[in-house]
Amino acid sequence: xxxxxxxxxxxxxxxxxxxxxxxxxxxxxxxxxxxxxxxxxxxxxxxxxxxxxxxxxxxxxxxxxxxxxxxxxxxxxxxxxxxxxxxxxxxxxxxxxxxxxxxxxxxxxxxxxxxxxxxxxxxxxxxxxxxxxxxxxxxxxxxxxxxxxxxxxxxxxxxxxxxxxxxxxxxxxxxxxxxxxxxxxxxxxxxxxxxxxxxxxxxxxxxxxxxxxxxxxxxxxxxxxxxxxxxxxx
Amino acid sequence: xxxxxxxxxxxxxxxxxxxxxxxxxxxxxxxxxxxxxxxxxxxxxxxxxxxxxxxxxxxxxxxxxxxxxxxxxxxxxxxxxxxxxxxxxxxxxxxxxxxxxxxxxxxxxxxxxxxxxxxxxxxxxxxxxxxxxxxxxxxxxxxxxxxxxxxxxxxxxxxxxxxxxxxxxxxxxxxxxxxxxxxxxxxxxxxxxxxxxxxxxxxxxxxxxxxxxxxxxxxxxxxxxxxxxxxxxxxxxxxxxxxxxxxxxxxxxxxxxxxxxxxxxxxxxxxxxxxxxxxxxxxxxxxxxxxxxxxxxxxxxxxxxxxxxxxxxxxxxxxxxxxxxxxxxxxxxxxxxxxxxxxxxxxxxxxxxxxxxxxxxxxxxxxxxxxxxxxxxxxxxxxxxxxxxxxxxxxxxxxxxxxxxxxxxxxxxxxxxxxxxxxxxxxxxxxxxxxxxxxxxxxxxxxxxxxxxxxxxxxxxxxxxxxxxxxxxxxxxxxxxxxxxxxxxxx
Numbered sequence: 272x273x274x275x276x277x278x279x280x281x282x283x284x285x286x287x288x289x290x291x292x293x294x295x296x297x298x299x300x301x302x303x304x305x306x307x308x309x310x311x312x313x314x315x316x317x318x319x320x321x322x323x324x325x326x327x328x329x330x331x332x333x334x335x336x337x338x339x340x341x342x343x344x345x346x347x348x349x350x351x352x353x354x355x356x357x358x359x360x361x362x363x364x365x366x367x368x369x370x371x372x373x374x375x376x377x378x379x380x381x382x383x384x385x386x387x388x389x390x391x392x393x394x395x396x397x398x399x400x401x402x403x404x405x406x407x408x409x410x411x412x413x414x415x416x417x418x419x420x421x422x423x424x425x426x427x428x429x430x431x432x433x434x435x436x437x438x439x440x441x442x443x444x445x446x447x448x449x450x451x452x453x454x455x456x457x458x459x460x461x462x463x464x465x466x467x468x469x470x471x472x473x474x475x476x477x478x479x480x481x482x483x484x485x486x487x488x489x490x491x492x493x494x495x496x497x498x499x500x501x502x503x504x505x
Numbered sequence: 506x507x508x509x510x511x512x513x514x515x516x517x518x519x520x521x522x523x524x525x526x527x528x529x530x531x532x533x534x535x536x537x538x539x540x541x542x543x544x545x546x547x548x549x550x551x552x553x554x555x556x557x558x559x560x561x562x563x564x565x566x567x568x569x570x571x572x573x574x575x576x577x578x579x580x581x582x583x584x585x586x587x588x589x590x591x592x593x594x595x596x597x598x599x600x601x602x603x604x605x606x607x608x609x610x611x612x613x614x615x616x617x618x619x620x621x622x623x624x625x626x627x628x629x630x631x632x633x634x635x636x637x638x639x640x641x642x643x644x645x646x647x648x649x650x651x652x653x654x655x656x657x658x659x660x661x662x663x664x665x666x667x668x669x670x671x672x673x674x675x676x677x678x679x680x681x682x683x684x685x686x687x688x689x690x691x692x693x694x695x696x697x698x699x700x701x702x703x704x705x706x707x708x709x710x711x712x713x714x715x716x717x718x719x720x721x722x723x724x725x726x727x728x729x730x731x732x733x734x735x736x737x738x739x740x741x742x743x744x745x746x747x748x749x750x751x752x753x754x755x756x757x758x759x760x761x762x763x764x765x766x767x768x769x770x771x772x773x774x775x776x777x778x779x780x781x782x783x784x785x786x787x788x789x790x791x792x793x794x795x796x797x798x799x800x801x802x803x804x805x806x807x808x809x810x811x812x813x814x815x816x817x818x819x820x821x822x823x824x825x826x827x828x829x830x831x832x833x834x835x836x837x838x839x840x841x842x843x844x845x846x847x848x849x850x851x852x853x854x855x856x857x858x859x860x861x862x863x864x865x866x867x868x869x870x871x872x873x874x875x876x877x878x879x880x881x882x883x884x885x886x887x888x889x890x891x892x893x894x895x896x897x898x899x900x901x902x903x904x905x906x907x908x909x910x911x912x913x914x915x916x917x918x919x920x921x922x923x924x925x926x927x928x929x930x931x932x933x934x935x936x937x938x939x940x941x942x943x944x945x946x947x948x949x950x951x952x953x954x955x956x957x958x959x960x961x962x963x964x965x966x967x968x969x970x971x972x973x974x975x976x977x978x979x980x981x982x983x984x985x986x987x988x989x990x991x992x993x994x995x996x
Contacts, residue, residue: 298574305567312564314827315819322872330656340584340654348579348656408580411595412604417578464617468574469657476575476658483568483663488824490562491784497558498674505687505785 272445279452287456294463295471302472306479312487319481326477344402344409347395354392355424358385359455364435382435389432396421396428416465423461426454506893506900506932507584508925510593519920523913533632534677536640538911541683543676549630553613555674560614563783565667568660569610575657576600576607582651582661587900587925588644599651599661602641605634606668639677642668643914646922647780647906648866653898665906666780673782679911682777686785689773690792696741696773705772708744709751716752722979724759726751729800730766735839736797737767738774738817739808740943747943750809753966754836756973760850761843765806771796774813775943779820779867780907786816787824793817794825805833809964811865811942812907818873835868837941837965841877844884851885855972860886861935862965863926863949864899865942872897878941878965885972892933900926902940904948918948919955927956941965 310316329336337345359365363379370376380388400421403409409417430451434444462468495501511519522537529535533545544551560566582599583589589597596602611618612628622628642665649662672678685697694701700708709726716724727733743750758765771792778786797805805821807814814835822830843849862882868874875896883889894900903923908914919927930938930953938953938960940946949962 302567302571305570309564309567313823315822315830316827317822319871326653326658330658333656336654336656341579341581344579345581406580408583408595408598409578412578412580412598412600414578466574466577469577472571472574473657476571479568479571480652480658480660480663483564483660484819486563486783486787486820486823488787491787493562494558494674494784497561498555500674505683505690 272442272449276445276449276452279449279456283456284452287459291459291462295468298463298468299471302475302479306475306482309482309485313482313485314488315485318478323477323481327474330473330476344399344406347398347402350391351395351399351421354388354395354428358388358392358428358431361385362431386432386436389428393425393428393432396425420465420467423454423458427451427458430454506925506929508587508590508928511591511921511924515920516592519917521916534636534639536636536643537914537917538643539680539913540677541680548632548635548675551675552609552630552635552671555671556609556614559667559671559674559783565663566614568663569607569667570615572603572657572659572664573607573611573615576604576659577657579656581654581656585650585654587648587650587903588646588922591921591924596641597644599645600655600659602645603659603661603664605638605641606664606671609634635672635675635677638668639672642672643679643906643908643911644917645906646866646901646903646908648901649870650866650898650901653870669781670783678781679907681910681912682781682907685775685910686777686782686789689775689777690785690788695771695792697775697777698741698745698773700741700744702769705744705767705769708748709767712748712752712755715748716756717981720975721981722756722759722975723981724755726755727764727766729769730764732801733764733766733803735763735765735804735806735834736800736802737765737806737808737836738772738793738796738813739836740775740810740813741773742775742943742947743808743810747809747946747964747967749967749970750964751966753964753968753970754808754840756970757840757843757849757966759979760973760975761848763843766800766802768796768800770799774807774810774817776813776816776820777907777910779812779816786820790816790820790824794821794831797831803831805831806839807833807835809836809941809943809966811867812944814873815867815871835874837874837878837881840966840969841881844881850974850976851881851969851972852974853885854887855885856937856968857888858936859888859890859934860937860939860968861890861892861930861933862895863892863902863938863940863942863945864896865940865945866899866901866905868942869897869899878939881965881969882939886937886968890933890935892929892935900929902926902942902945902948903952904944907944909944909948915951915955919952923948923952923956927952927958930958930960935960937968938962939965939968 361380362385366376366379403413403418430447433447434451532540534540578600586599609630612622645665647662647665652660652662688699689695689697713724716722776786776789778789793805805817807817817833821833860882862878903926904918908918938949940949940962941964946962953960
């Protein structure tokens with residue numbers, strides 16, 4: 272068990288983290304490259320930066336958006352994201368591990384807050400899962416990954432919480448810790464290949480949607496040529 | 506603001522199709538809009554070839570790659586879509602509509618999708634899927650309100666726009682739009698309403714006479730004037746159906762004395778390419794540019810029309826020279842400026858009835874022109890009222906995306922697409938509904954008629970015409986009433 276834990280903490284963690292970082296970097300580079308290419312191709316290179324920035328920020332600080340539409344879902348989603356982002360990054364135990372490996376750390380959340388946010392993430396994830404089943408519109412749209420993600424994400428939070436709080440037997444602790452690490456690693460590997468990739472490219476959404484409407488010139492002739500339609504009537 | 510779901514009877518009425526079964530069989534399409542005959546053989550291959558060609562020569566791939574990674578299926582868009590609110594059919598959820606095309610892209614144009622499809626042996630594009638897209642993409646009014654509510658920033662309007670473009674390459678596009686565009690690009694008259702130049706000149710002379718009789722003011726629609734500041738392109742249908750809008754515009758120019766002209770070489774602002782084909786969009790935009798350059802005009806002036814304004818404003822730079830492209834302005838911008846400069850005087854109590862302003866999606870969604878028409882209206886309508894939501898969050902008239910020109914879907918437009926708008930108009934209590942867009946005006950008139958709402962739908966310049974305070978210098982010396990007997994005596 273200990274050897275397995277060491278393996279999960281060591282090489283497996285490095286591998287999955289590398290997949291996460293490289294995978295997300297690949298997506299980010301592809302996205303930025305796509306934007307640059309699109310701008311190079313079009314003759315209209317003016318971008319309404321103010322509008323794009325406002326509409327991007329509106330989703331990062333969605334104060335106005337929360338209550339305008341599906342308020343319960345939107346509030347749960349925001350609280351879920353708060354827990355999901357803050358706990359893994361600012362947990363004292365995680366920072367200590369980083370400090371041990373890379374030699375530097377950053378301020379940690381007080382334990383009480385970490386616990387509250389962990390429970391918040393678990394609770395809201397389960398609520399979002401339930402909401403997805405109950406909501407007629409969400410369930411109609413949902414794919415397998417849409418149902419699975421909230422459940423998968425609960426696992427490292429739940430096992431982490433047990434390890435940190437419950438006075439469990441050493442065996443159970445190890446099982447929980449192993450599950451905690453392995454589930455997190457599975458999540459790392461899956462992120463770049465699923466909808467969770469939005470964590471890296473979401474800031475570019477409004478820009479992408481704006482530039483996509485800027486078409487390259489002379490596409491009429493180019494498309495006609497490719498489709499053998501040159502000279503064809505309208 | 507939400508609208509109630511339609512009853513089964515209303516649904517039956519709205520979705521009724523007048524198409525003959527033999528046409529449906531022959532064209533293998535159950536859509537309600539008419540389509541010209543096309544090659545029905547191997548449609549999936551045709552679709553994929555067209556999709557591939559378009560991806561090769563466009564910027565859509567960047568957006569589609571982004572959207573397939575972002576889509577979280579949260580269904581927030583469902584609650585803002587006026588079509589979904591009215592039908593309650595989950596197939597009308599914008600995200601579902603987009604997924605129809607995104608799934609084709611994922612399966613056939615991404616490495617992961619192709620490998621997965623080959624391994625599992627499924628997901629290949631089918632005839633049924635093409636038929637589903639042909640129906641779904643034209644149920645949408647392309648208002649892009651859903652886009653504003655998507656946390657992932659997926660532009661469902663763009664996906665629908667692309668889907669329609671691909672389908673049009675197969676020959677699946679509303680006949681009404683295709684026939685009009687054909688006349689505009691290849692017909693003898695060169696415009697979507699098939700108005701010959703002599704008829705245009707007659708119409709304008711008639712309007713000049715009309716104004717002279719009504720106001721004792723001599724106005725002139727300048728034709729083919731070179732080096733004018735503005736070359737004017739209204740929705741050409743205005744020459745047939747919106748005389749009062751044109752009268753308001755000529756009145757404003759008469760007061761300011763600025764140089765403007767209409768070209769007899771080309772005088773149509775309508776661009777249905779924006780609704781079904783980027784290739785047509787490009788061809789039409791180039792005609793606008795060519796006519797302005799022929800006349801050595803300095804600016805392109807678009808009349809009261811949302812899609813005409815958007816297609817010129819955003820696509821003249823795209824297709825006609827980027828930074829060096831001719832500037833494009835909308836007539837509301839011009840009128841607002843001259844009013845602000847004090848060159849146009851408006852009677853503050855000209856219109857005492859409650860007046861509301863409808864934001865055309867193609868003008869307001871990108872926050873282009875929002876406050877200017879409101880400021881103008883408030884200057885002469887003391888009882889101005891707002892419909893909510895408004896401005897860039899406005900509710901579409903229900904005939905957007907070119908659907909207003911498809912007469913065979915009127916019951917759908919006024920029973921489903923425009924249902925929320927009808928509720929909004931009723932709640933506002935307005936008497937005049939100002940819609941500075943030829944498409945919105947036609948749709949709103951049909952909407953208030955079909956929904957039994959006592960409102961008069963007008964253009965902004967229709968009301969400005971009534972509000973202008975004319976300086977004495979514009980008045981002709983003798984009134985027409987005195988002139989006519991004089992002429993008779995001469996005879």
